[in-house]
Amino acid sequence: MKQFAQLIKAIDSTNKTSLKVESLTQYFLNASEEDKLWTIAILSHRRPKRPVNTTLLREWATEISGIPLWLFEESYHIVGDLAETIALIIPSSENELDKSLSEYISEIITLKTLPEIEKKAYLHENWLKLNYYERFVFNKIITGSFRIGVSQKLMTRALAKATSIDEDILAYKLMGNWTPETTTFQKLILEENEEDYLSKPYPFYLAYAVEDDFQTDLGDINDWSFEHKWDGIRSQVIIRNREVFVWSRGEELVTDKYPEFQRFLEEIPDGTVLDGEILPFIDGDIANFNSLQTRIGRKNITKAMLQKTPVILNAYDLLEWEGKDIRQLPFSERRELLDKLISQCSCDEIGLYLSETMNITTWEAAAKERERSREKRSEGLMLKRKNSPYLVGRKKGDWWKWKTDPFTIDGVLTYAMRGHGRRANLYTDYTFGLWDGDELVTFAKAYSGLTDAEFRKVDAWIKKNTLERFGPVRSVTPHHVFEIAFEGIAESKRHKSGVATRFPRILRWRQDKPIEEANTIDDLKALIPK
Amino acid sequence: MKQPLLVFNEKGIYCEQADVYIDAWRPVDKCIITHGHADHSRWGHKQYITHHKNTSIIKHRLGDIIVTGKAWNETFVINGVTFSLHPAGHIVASSQVRVEYKGEVWVFTGDFKTENDGLAEAYEPVKCHTFITECTFGLPAFKWTPQAEVFNDINNWWATNQAEGKTSVLFGYSLGKAQRLLKHLDPSIGKIYTHGAVENMTEVLREHYDFHETIRITRETTKDELKGNIVIAPPSAHGGTWIRKMVPYVTASASGWMTFRGARRRRAMDKGFVLSDHADWDGLLESIKTTECEKVITTHGYTDIFARYLREELGYDARTEKTQYEEEGAEVGDKKEKEAAS
Ligand SMILES: [Zn+2]
Numbered sequence: 001m002k003q004f005a006q007l008i009k010a011i012d013s014t015n016k017t018s019l020k021v022e023s024l025t026q027y028f029l030n031a032s033e034e035d036k037l038w039t040i041a042i043l044s045h046r047r048p049k050r051p052v053n054t055t056l057l058r059e060w061a062t063e064i065s066g067i068p069l070w071l072f073e074e075s076y077h078i079v080g081d082l083a084e085t086i087a088l089i090i091p092s093s094e095n096e097l098d099k100s101l102s103e104y105i106s107e108i109i110t111l112k113t114l115p116e117i118e119k120k121a122y123l124h125e126n127w128l129k130l131n132y133y134e135r136f137v138f139n140k141i142i143t144g145s146f147r148i149g150v151s152q153k154l155m156t157r158a159l160a161k162a163t164s165i166d167e168d169i170l171a172y173k174l175m176g177n178w179t180p181e182t183t184t185f186q187k188l189i190l191e192e193n194e195e196d197y198l199s200k201p202y203p204f205y206l207a208y209a210v211e212d213d214f215q216t217d218l219g220d221i222n223d224w225s226f227e228h229k230w231d232g233i234r235s236q237v238i239i240r241n242r243e244v245f246v247w248s249r250g251e252e253l254v255t256d257k258y259p260e261f262q263r264f265l266e267e268i269p270d271g272t273v274l275d276g277e278i279l280p281f282i283d284g285d286i287a288n289f290n291s292l293q294t295r296i297g298r299k300n301i302t303k304a305m306l307q308k309t310p311v312i313l314n315a316y317d318l319l320e321w322e323g324k325d326i327r328q329l330p331f332s333e334r335r336e337l338l339d340k341l342i343s344q345c346s347c348d349e350i351g352l353y354l355s356e357t358m359n360i361t362t363w364e365a366a367a368k369e370r371e372r373s374r375e376k377r378s379e380g381l382m383l384k385r386k387n388s389p390y391l392v393g394r395k396k397g398d399w400w401k402w403k404t405d406p407f408t409i410d411g412v413l414t415y416a417m418r419g420h421g422r423r424a425n426l427y428t429d430y431t432f433g434l435w436d437g438d439e440l441v442t443f444a445k446a447y448s449g450l451t452d453a454e455f456r457k458v459d460a461w462i463k464k465n466t467l468e469r470f471g472p473v474r475s476v477t478p479h480h481v482f483e484i485a486f487e488g489i490a491e492s493k494r495h496k497s498g499v500a501t502r503f504p505r506i507l508r509w510r511q512d513k514p515i516e517e518a519n520t521i522d523d524l525k526a527l528i529p530k
Numbered sequence: 531m532k533q534p535l536l537v538f539n540e541k542g543i544y545c546e547q548a549d550v551y552i553d554a555w556r557p558v559d560k561c562i563i564t565h566g567h568a569d570h571s572r573w574g575h576k577q578y579i580t581h582h583k584n585t586s587i588i589k590h591r592l593g594d595i596i597v598t599g600k601a602w603n604e605t606f607v608i609n610g611v612t613f614s615l616h617p618a619g620h621i622v623a624s625s626q627v628r629v630e631y632k633g634e635v636w637v638f639t640g641d642f643k644t645e646n647d648g649l650a651e652a653y654e655p656v657k658c659h660t661f662i663t664e665c666t667f668g669l670p671a672f673k674w675t676p677q678a679e680v681f682n683d684i685n686n687w688w689a690t691n692q693a694e695g696k697t698s699v700l701f702g703y704s705l706g707k708a709q710r711l712l713k714h715l716d717p718s719i720g721k722i723y724t725h726g727a728v729e730n731m732t733e734v735l736r737e738h739y740d741f742h743e744t745i746r747i748t749r750e751t752t753k754d755e756l757k758g759n760i761v762i763a764p765p766s767a768h769g770g771t772w773i774r775k776m777v778p779y780v781t782a783s784a785s786g787w788m789t790f791r792g793a794r795r796r797r798a799m800d801k802g803f804v805l806s807d808h809a810d811w812d813g814l815l816e817s818i819k820t821t822e823c824e825k826v827i828t829t830h831g832y833t834d835i836f837a838r839y840l841r842e843e844l845g846y847d848a849r850t851e852k853t854q855y856e857e858e859g860a861e862v863g864d865k866k867e868k869e870a871a872s
Contacts, residue, residue: 012791012794012795013794013800013801013802014800014801015795015800016800065670067670067839067843068839068842068843070838071669071670071835071839071843074669074832074835075669075670075671078669078671078832079671079790080790080792081791081792084790084791085671088670088671088672088673088789089670089671091673092673136791149795420792425787460856463852464852464854469834
């Protein structure tokens, strides 16, 4: 565990990618095979099931640290991370204890099956024996959410350096439904294994957002293929050996969540891998992404859900055809094959649609098409280089997204909450209201978009202009207007304003605007696409 | 009902009986000053009273002011109210203020820390009935490591950077943190350079305190000179053009906020050391206990949470008063610091 905790500490203490990769590479060269395999699993979001629920974790940590539960909760709110809070409030010990990462994990797996009283005894004992960083890592494994600023891609790069296996091949090996309990480092990484490849998707190629003046950088517009970009779940649908596998971009096998796609077997031959977007499709039309939210979270999909929010695959690329990996073919050729496949089958019946490509010959026309996105309810345009192969991961150059400009509206700051982590001493999480008559109705929360200096200024103002305090939240005198940007908007019964916004963020502090000039709820509703 | 000995009004902490303020945030006639940080020693008072070692500090910051210096434990009586200053251990020459009238004793901590940092005069608990305390780090998540360990890490960091041919740039407020860092850097590793704002303040402090030799960075200072050495600079110098001279450099900051992983991972600095000039959770609780007070007033930091804990768990009569003191990490740069930085 010491070795793994040291690795996490080393990664935490630098913001340089090269140093993070270097630390990981060293780790992969020195750790045991079991530990390496678990490290790969953890960094690719394959963790042991949570053995204890967070309520119990909080209670037990509180008990051992001798503070009241409310104080634990306040601290947790400020620290912003449960594993870190527990690691911080428990007294540190000088005890030396060195079990390996994999030993700890196998204990944690067994822990799930033990009675509560033994779980508690186990946690108490180990919390006290570990030092701060080990305790933090231990808690992270138990609670699940391990974000350490190392993407799967960086991990794969380090592993490639340590094993001298090609990075793309490793990325492919690491996909799929393995866990350290069903494989070994030898089998997963070092050996070739045909069977495993049956359900394996290809690493997704991800687009970058265009930059300013990108048109000149992209060269001849005729080299580019245009599509509208829809807000859905990026997925690969695999048909091999008379089976269907659905993979989402998080590299999760989600076949069971979309039983609709079983019908692909009726029309699509084996040895086919489609890349596209799963979209809600209601009454013959692409519906708002919000309507899919209820389905995403559920483990079991009911009939009612299938009827209420059916989905389709809007396919835009073909990665495997007739059992062959065709990712090296130019995009235009892959698309020709895809177009042919879809035109030859009764695709609307099985819920397979084709993302239409457009040839646009001038940037003016492209800009016009982009402006039509709102009415088509797309998020903007995708630009793909016609002669490009299908790359791995996020690589600049061949795929670009050119989103519509965000919606914006001017709201009034009404509530503020302390931030987390490095902003824990500042009020940086804000709630904004819009006018409904002479009342301000909450419509969005946002906590990013201002500079540190601006946050400090607003924070100082908040502390002097507090009306009421509710735990960590303060209501403030309505005085400041902020321009809020957001990506999407839809009607919502769950929000008091009757409207849900997607990815709201602060665009600007409108110090020039009095609150009377902030927008109204009706202004906001007028933005909902009809 | 009798008027409390100290009240919090729109100008500061006020003793009506003596007609004196402590650490007022608006201009007043007579003001006792706990320490030289800008949020506690503000501009515009007609008369300042502070520890005599602090007089040169606030004169350096505020220019031509009328200031009377006092010694530790020296009592002075104003209209029947007895005042005295006691070491707060926060930064050099920082005081707590003891106020006594007709047998009733109040103490205001200003900012304080309980660990002896080897530079600031060590914190001395003062018995009182009412204890007015800061609680910048008044959460059980804050528990400081002894500074010897932290400085060991800092010096190792410097030596490692040197071995890689890089300049180390360490950020700390030009009054207080900068000198504490300076005091404990190991001059056998290399030379210690200072940003103008830090050098100016350190020069003022050399009158009363011993420090390692420092070299002021000027226009003439070259990249090669700096290589492998360490630079102490105020946080306001980060991100400016000034730092380009140091390339290749590695940056670090030292603050209590570095306790949080989120803060350590912030993009702005390469490295974060947990080192604070404020009391941690145990330090706060221990000092409250030692004062044997009955009432506690929390002024800045996690005031509500800390007061609630004192009330509900420890049975103190504890409440919060609104002040305008900033928390560590807030920009407390004064005019001179900004000028020197630009
Ligand atoms: Zn201070």
